[in-house]
Amino acid sequence: MQHGYIKVAAAVPSVKVADCLYNVRQTEALIAQAEGRGVEIIVFPELGLTGYTCQDLFRQNLLLEQAEAAVLMLLDFTRNLDVISIVGVPVSVNNRLLNCAVVIQKGDILGIVPKTWLPNYSEFYEKRWFVSSLDINDTDIRFAGNKVRVYADSVLFRTCDGVCFGVEICEDVWAPVPPSSHLATAGADIIFNLSASDELVGKHDYLRSLLAQQSARTISGYVYSSCGFGESTQDVVYGGNAMIYENGCMVEEGDRFSMKPQLVISQIDVEKLRGERRMNTTFACLPHVSEPIIIDAHSVMQRDFELLRSVSPHPFIPSSGDMARNCEDILSVQAAGLAKRLVHTKCRTAVVGISGGLDSTLALLVCVRTFDMLDMPRKSIIGVTMPGFGTTDRTYNNALSLMQSLGVTIREINIAASVRQHFSDIGHDETVHDVTYENSQARERTQILMDLGNKLGGMVIGTGDLSELALGWATYNGDHMSMYGVNAGVPKTLVKHLVRYIAEHDVDETSRATLIDIIDTPISPELIPAADNGEIKQRTEDLVGPYELHDFFLYNLLRFGFRPAKLFMLACHAFNGSVPDAPVYDNETIKKWLTTFVRRFFNQQFKRSCLPDGPKVGSVSLSPRGDWRMPSDADSSIWLSECEML
Numbered sequence: 001m002q003h004g005y006i007k008v009a010a011a012v013p014s015v016k017v018a019d020c021l022y023n024v025r026q027t028e029a030l031i032a033q034a035e036g037r038g039v040e041i042i043v044f045p046e047l048g049l050t051g052y053t054c055q056d057l058f059r060q061n062l063l064l065e066q067a068e069a070a071v072l073m074l075l076d077f078t079r080n081l082d083v084i085s086i087v088g089v090p091v092s093v094n095n096r097l098l099n100c101a102v103v104i105q106k107g108d109i110l111g112i113v114p115k116t117w118l119p120n121y122s123e124f125y126e127k128r129w130f131v132s133s134l135d136i137n138d139t140d141i142r143f144a145g146n147k148v149r150v151y152a153d154s155v156l157f158r159t160c161d162g163v164c165f166g167v168e169i170c171e172d173v174w175a176p177v178p179p180s181s182h183l184a185t186a187g188a189d190i191i192f193n194l195s196a197s198d199e200l201v202g203k204h205d206y207l208r209s210l211l212a213q214q215s216a217r218t219i220s221g222y223v224y225s226s227c228g229f230g231e232s233t234q235d236v237v238y239g240g241n242a243m244i245y246e247n248g249c250m251v252e253e254g255d256r257f258s259m260k261p262q263l264v265i266s267q268i269d270v271e272k273l274r275g276e277r278r279m280n281t282t283f284a285c286l287p288h289v290s291e292p293i294i295i296d297a298h299s300v301m302q303r304d305f306e307l308l309r310s311v312s313p314h315p316f317i318p319s320s321g322d323m324a325r326n327c328e329d330i331l332s333v334q335a336a337g338l339a340k341r342l343v344h345t346k347c348r349t350a351v352v353g354i355s356g357g358l359d360s361t362l363a364l365l366v367c368v369r370t371f372d373m374l375d376m377p378r379k380s381i382i383g384v385t386m387p388g389f390g391t392t393d394r395t396y397n398n399a400l401s402l403m404q405s406l407g408v409t410i411r412e413i414n415i416a417a418s419v420r421q422h423f424s425d426i427g428h429d430e431t432v433h434d435v436t437y438e439n440s441q442a443r444e445r446t447q448i449l450m451d452l453g454n455k456l457g458g459m460v461i462g463t464g465d466l467s468e469l470a471l472g473w474a475t476y477n478g479d480h481m482s483m484y485g486v487n488a489g490v491p492k493t494l495v496k497h498l499v500r501y502i503a504e505h506d507v508d509e510t511s512r513a514t515l516i517d518i519i520d521t522p523i524s525p526e527l528i529p530a531a532d533n534g535e536i537k538q539r540t541e542d543l544v545g546p547y548e549l550h551d552f553f554l555y556n557l558l559r560f561g562f563r564p565a566k567l568f569m570l571a572c573h574a575f576n577g578s579v580p581d582a583p584v585y586d587n588e589t590i591k592k593w594l595t596t597f598v599r600r601f602f603n604q605q606f607k608r609s610c611l612p613d614g615p616k617v618g619s620v621s622l623s624p625r626g627d628w629r630m631p632s633d634a635d636s637s638i639w640l641s642e643c644e645m646l
Contacts, residue, residue, distance in 0.1 A: 001040070001159070001161040001162075001163055001270060002302070002305040003271070003305060003307075003565075003566055003569055004269050004270050004271025004272065004566065005267040005268065005269055005270070005271075005305075005307070005309070006040050006041070006159070006161070006163050006190070006267065006268055006270055007037075007038055007039050007040050007265065007266070007267050007308070008039065008040065008041050008042070008043075008190065008192075008221070008223050008244060008265070008266065008267070008268055009034045009037075009039045009041070009042040009043070009223075009263055009264060009265045009266075010042075010043055010223050010224060010225040010242035010243065010244060010254070010262075010263075010264045011027075011030040011031075011034070011042055011043065011044050011225055011242070011261070011262065011263050011264075012044075012045060012225060012226070012227070012228045012240040012241075012242050012254060012258070012261060012262040012264075013026035013027055013029075013030055013044065013045075013048065013261045014026055014228070014229050014230045014259075014260070014261050015048065015051045015227065015229075015230035015231060016051065016230055017050075017051040017053055017054055017057075017230070017231065017232050018050060018051060018054050018057050018063055019051075020049055020050055020063070020066040020067050020069065020070040021066070021070070023048060023049050023050065023051065023070065024049055024070035024073050024074060026261060027044060027048065027049065027074065027085075027087060028073075028074065028077050029261070030042070030044075030261060030263050031074075031077070031078065031081065031083060031085050032081075033263055034083050034085075034263060034265070035081045035082065035083045037265060038303045038306075039083050039265055040082070040083060040084065040159065040163075040300070041083070041084045041085075041086070041159075041165065041190070041192065041223075042083055042084070042085050042086065043086040043167075043192040043193070043194060043223050043224075043225045044085070044086065044087045044088060044194060044225055045088055045194055045195060045196060045225050045226055045227035045228070046088045046099065046115075046169055046170050046194040046195050046196040046226070046227060047088040047089065047090060047099060047194075047196065047227075048087055048088045048089075048194070048227060049067050049070045049071065049087055049088065049089045050063060050066075050067050050089065050090060051227075051230070051231055051232070052088075052196035052227050052231055052238070053196075053231045053232035053234070053238075055129075056128075056129070058090055058097060058129040058130075059129065063090075064090060064092060064097075067089050067090055068089075068143060068144050069144075070089070071087070071089055071102060071104075071109075071143070071144040072144045072145060074087065074104055075104060075107045075108070075109070075144060075145070075146075076107065078104055078105065078106060078107055079106060079107035080106070080107075081105075081106065082105075082106070082298075082300035082301065083105070084103065084104070084105045084110070084157070084159070084297055085103075085104045085105070086101050086102070086103050086104075086167060086192050086194065087101070087102050087104065087194075088100070088101055088102075088169070088194045089102050090129075090130070091112055091114070091141075091143060091150070093114075093136055093139055093141055093150055094136070094139060096131045096135065096136065097129055097130050097131065098114040098115065098130060098131060098133070098136070098150070099114065099115040099118070099126065099130045099169060100112050100113060100114050100115070100150075100169075101113040101115075101167045101169055101192075101194050103157055103167065103295075105297050105298050106298045108146065108298070109143065109144060109146045109148050110157060110295050110297055111148070111149075111151075111155055111157060111295045112141075112143065112148050112150050113133075113151075113155055113167040113168075113169070114132070114133040114136070114150065114152075115130065115132065115133065115168075115169035115170070115171070115172060116132055116133045116134060116168070116169075116172050116175070116179050117132065117171045117172050117174070117175045118130055118131075118132055118171065119170075119171045119174075123198065123235060123236050124171075126171075133152050134152070136150065136152050137152055138150070138151050138152055138153075151293055153290070153293060154166065154179060154182050154183050154186060154292060154293070155167075155292070155293045155294075155295060156183065156186060156187060156188055156292045156293065156294045156295070157294070157295050157296075157297060158294050158295070158296050158297060159297045159300075160296075160297060160298065160299040160300055163189050163190065163270050164187045164188050164189050164190075164294070165188055165189060165190040165191065165192060166179070166180060166183030166184070166186075166188035166190075166191050166192070167191070167192050167193075167194070168180050168183070168191060168192075168193055169193065169194050169195070170193065170194065170195040170196055170197060170226075172193070173193055173195075173210065173211070173214055174210065178214060180193075180214060180218055180220070180222075181214075181217070181218060183218075183292075184218035184219070184220050185218075185283075185286045185287075186292035187292060187294075188218075188220060189220060189221060189268075189270045189273055189274065190220060190221035190222070190223060190268055190270070191214075191215075191218065191220055191221070191222050191223070192223045192224075192225075193211075193222065193223065193224045193225070194225060195224060195225065195226040195227070195241070196226060196227045196231070196238065197226045197238070197241065198236035198237060198238055198239075199236075199237050199238065199239040199256070199257075204239070204241070204256070207241065208243070208250070211224055211243060211245055212245055212248050212249070212250065213248065215245040215246065215247055215248055215249075216247055216248030219247050219273055219276050219277050219280060219283055220247070220273060221244070221245065221246050221247075221268035221270070221273065222243075222244070222245040222246075223243075223244050223245075223268075224241065224242070224243045224244070224245075225241075225242050226238065226239070226240060226241040226242070227240065228240020228241075228257075228258065228262070229257075229258065229259050229260075239256040239257050240254070240255075240256060240257065240258055240262060241253075241254070241256060242254035242262050242264040243264070244264060244266045244268070246268050246269065246272075246273070247272075247273060247276060251266045251267075251268070251309065252264050252265070252266035265308070266308055266309065267307070267308050267309050269309070271560075271562075271566070272560045272562075275560045275561045275562075276560070278561075279561075307569070307570075307573050310578075310579075311570050311573045311574040312574065312579070313548060313552060313574040313575055313579050313582040313583075314493055314548065314551070314552075314582070315551070315552060315555040315556065315559075316491045316493055316494045316551055316555055316618065316620075317493060317494055317497055318497075323497070323501070324501070324505070327497065327498055327501040330490070330494070330498060330617045330618075331365075331366065331369060331498065331502070333489075333615050333616075333617045334366045334369075334370075334486045334487075334490070334615055334617065335366055335369045335370040335373055336373075336615075337484075337486065337614070337615030338350075338366060338367065338370045338461070338484060338486050338615075339370050339373055339374055341459065341484050341613070342370070342374065342459065343374070345459065347457065347458065347459045348376060348380055348457070349380050349381075349382060349453075349456050349457055349458030349459070350367050350370075350371070350380065350381050350382065350458055350459050350461050351382045351384060351449055351452050351453045351456065351458040351459065351460045351461065352364055352367055352381065352382070352383055352384070352449075352460070352461040352463065353384050353385075353386060353445055353449050353463065353479075354383045354384060354385050354399045354402070354403060355385070355386075355391075355395060355399060355463075355526065356385075356394070356395030356396060356397070356398040356399035356402075356518060356521070357395060357518065357521065357523065357524070357526075358492070358495050358496060358499060358518060358519070358521075358523065359463040359464060359465050359468075359487055359492075359495060360399075360463040361402065361499055361515065361518050362463075362465075362486075362487055362490070362495050362498055362499055363461050363462070363463040363486050363487055364381070364383060364402065364403070364406065364408070365406075365498075365499070365502050366461075366486045366487075367381050367408075367461055367486075368381065368406050368408070378406065378407045378408050379407065379408065379409050380409070381408040381409065382408070382409045382411055382452065382456060382458060383399075383403040383408045383409065383410055383411065384411045384412075384413060384448065384449060384452065385399045385400060385403075385410070385411070385412050385413075386412075386413050386414070386415050386444075386445045386448060387412070387414050387415070387416070388414075388415045388416060388419065388441045388445075388526070388527070389416060389419075389441065389527070389528065389529050390441075390524075390525075390526035390527050390528050390529055390530060390536075390537075390538060391526050391530075392526065392530045392534060392535065392536055393534060394517075394521060394535075394536075395521060395526060395536075398514050398517055398518050398521070400412075401510070401514045402511060402514045402515070402518070405507075405508060405510040405511040405514065406507075406511060411452070413448055415441060415444045415445060415448070418444055419440055419441055419444050422440055422444065423440065428440070433528045433529075437527070437528070438475070438525070438527035438528065439475045439476075439478060441527050442474075442475035442478030442479050442525070442527065443475060443477060443478040445478070445479065446475075446477070446478045446479060446480075446481055446482075449482075450481075453483065459483045459484060460482045460483045460484075461482060461483070461484055461485075461486055462479075462481070462482025462483070462484060462485030462486065462487065462488070462612055462614065463479065463482075463485075463486075463487055464479055464480065464482075464485060464487060464488070465487045465488075465490050465491060465492050465495050466487070466488065466489055466490055466491040466492075466554070466620070466621075466622060467491045467492035467493070467547050467550055467551055467554065468492070469488065469607070469608055469611065469622045470491075470550065470554045470597075470600075470601055470604075470622060471544055471550060471597070471600045471601070471604065472600055472601075472603065472604020472607050472608075473540065473544055474607060476606075476607055480607055480611075481612060482612050483612060484612060484613055484614060485611065485612050485613065485614030486614060486615070487614070488611065488612075488613075488614025488615065488616075488621075488622075488623065489614060489615055489616045489617040489618060489620075489621050489623075490617055491547075491551045491554065491555075491620075492523070492547040492550075492551060493547055493548055493551045494551075494618075496519055499515055499518065499519055500515070500516075500519055502515065503515035503516055503519070521536070522536050522539050522540075522541075523539065523540045523541060523547070524536045524538050524539055524540055525538065525540065526538065544596065544600070545592075545593035545596050545597070546583065546585070546593065548575075548582075548583060549571065549575070549585065549590065549593045549594070549597070550593065550597050552567075552570075552571055552574060552575075553567050553571070553593075553594060553597045553598075554597070554601075554620065555620055556570060557601070558620045558622075558627070558628065559619055559620050563639070563642060564594060564598060564639055564642040564643045564646065565642055565645075565646065567594060568587075568590060568591060568594055568643075568646045571585070571590045571594070572587055572590060575590065591643065591646050594643055594646075595640065595643040595644075598636060598639045598640055598643055599636060599640060601636075602634060602635075602636035602639070603636070605630050605631070605632045605634065606632035608622050608624055608628070608630075609624050609632050610624070611623060611624060
């Protein structure tokens with residue numbers, strides 16, 4: 001395991017029913033491939049060394065002896081291999097036959113896990129041949145030249161890197177309380193399932209949903225292998241499912257009904273899973289009925305790390321297939337949050353500062369949606385544009401055009417005179433474009449909005465977004481403050497997509513044209529004078545770095561608790577040019593802005609400690625009353641030190 005990832009595989013060999021020699025050779029071939037590709041744990045189908053469909057042949061001593069001989073061959077084959085192999089085989093224990101998974105590594109049997117729940121309905125009649133693990137006591141047996149203890153209770157296996165995994169077999173996961181539930185609460189990071197599930201119309205979709213939900217419920221990796229071509233088709237057909245899940249998400253899957261053996265390989269992020277479990281107090285507080293039996297695997301050599309998983313450069317942005325639905329959900333959450341606050345306060349007026357930038361645009365659009373939901377007139381939305389020293393014609397005209405086309409009340413208050421008076425009061429030179437110069441404008445705008453809200457009996461709607469809160473890119477007691485922050489849970493990269501979605505689906509042509517131009521406008525606070533050509537001179541991303549990188553860091557830091565080294569590694573993969581339409585950044589650029597992100601994230605916590613209310617819309621939030629509670633004076637030394645070593 002490196003960077004928290006472990007490489008696993010689900011294998012589906014071709015089989016011949018009751019031909020153990022053929023089956024073990026097919027198994028060996030896939031194990032060899034897996035070893036060569038650095039797989040750490042590989043799982044095969046249920047009863048794969050004999051074939052699942054042997055039926056009454058399971059009562060034949062010759063078949064059972066050949067199955068044991070096949071395991072002996074596997075032990076010899078794997079003697080010098082690091083990979084842990086999990087194979088299916090019938091095992092006799094005190095004259096009772098068990099449907100088992102045998103866990104093998106480096107020529108040793110690490111353990112034998114019997115099946116718990118035996119289907120005996122419809123096309124299944126396993127109780128004709130097998131007994132359940134519930135029907136035995138802990139027993140020592142000799143099998144394939146090894147003395148092995150077969151446990152009735154759950155068993156965990158632990159790799160030399162400390163990754164714990166458990167095994168269940170086919171029907172076990174279909175049971176009301178699967179063994180994997182107990183295995184996960186006992187500490188299993190990954191569950192491996194050896195299966196023989198026949199194909200029926202509609203069953204595959206149900207199976208995928210079942211495995212996704214079980215991996216999500218147990219916050220685990222789930223690796224599933226089911227028998228395929230070569231099993232008897234006397235009455236049913238087996239499609240050869242191979243699937244890998246991680247906390248409810250499909251990571252990789254094979255092809256059903258393949259005539260060729262399959263080896264489906266991917267990586268499971270154990271570090272992420274453990275972080276999720278620590279954060280989920282429901283999971284963390286589940287009682288352990290008894291201490292688990294843990295069997296340690298052999299030590300192995302470390303290999304060079306190569307990330308196989310794809311990494312989304314835009315973790316906050318919904319996938320294209322879900323974009324419309326998710327955008328609607330996000331906008332509905334924002335609007336519902338604001339609606340409740342307006343109804344509760346009996347407030348019939350909203351005051352929102354409109355700059356012609358992305359954030360204020362989204363806030364205005366949310367206000368419009370909210371007022372429409374409440375059957376309140378849009379004219380009760382007071383859009384206030386407050387031109388200052390850095391306001392360009394482009395943003396000014398866009399602000400006016402948007403307010404006009406949306407039908408809200410327009411107020412224009414130029415702040416230049418009042419800010420100059422303030423400069424005079426505090427003795428500041430207007431030609432010095434420092435932080436005082438910039439923040440004075442932001443605070444003047446906020447004062448105007450607050451006072452106007454008081455005068456009109458209106459609620460001041462905050463426009464700042466999640467990314468700005470993370471970086472502290474807001475003026476303390478300036479745009480940092482409002483009466484309700486509708487964008488508090490929306491990062492900058494998502495703001496742009498929401499505005500584009502509304503432009504394409506929910507406004508007239510005039511508003512659409514304005515929104516598209518706002519999207520194309522460089523992000524800027526416009527607090528210093530424009531360039532000689534009238535274009536925006538102060539570009540936010542030139543100063544604090546690309547929001548795409550910062551949002552990537554933010555999501556993975558807050559959601560999973562990843563350290564800088566892992567953030568850097570993941571970002572290098574996400575922004576290496578392999579993802580269409582994603583920007584490309586070299587390693588030095590990523591390191592530079594990661595260091596900036598860490599420094600600003602820690603140093604600006606004091607601004608987040610006193611945030612106004614606002615709705616959480618996704619899995620990540622910075623509310624001091626909700627997801628993120630951090631002392632304002634926390635030291636960032638160890639994080640910055642790791643950044644320096646990248």
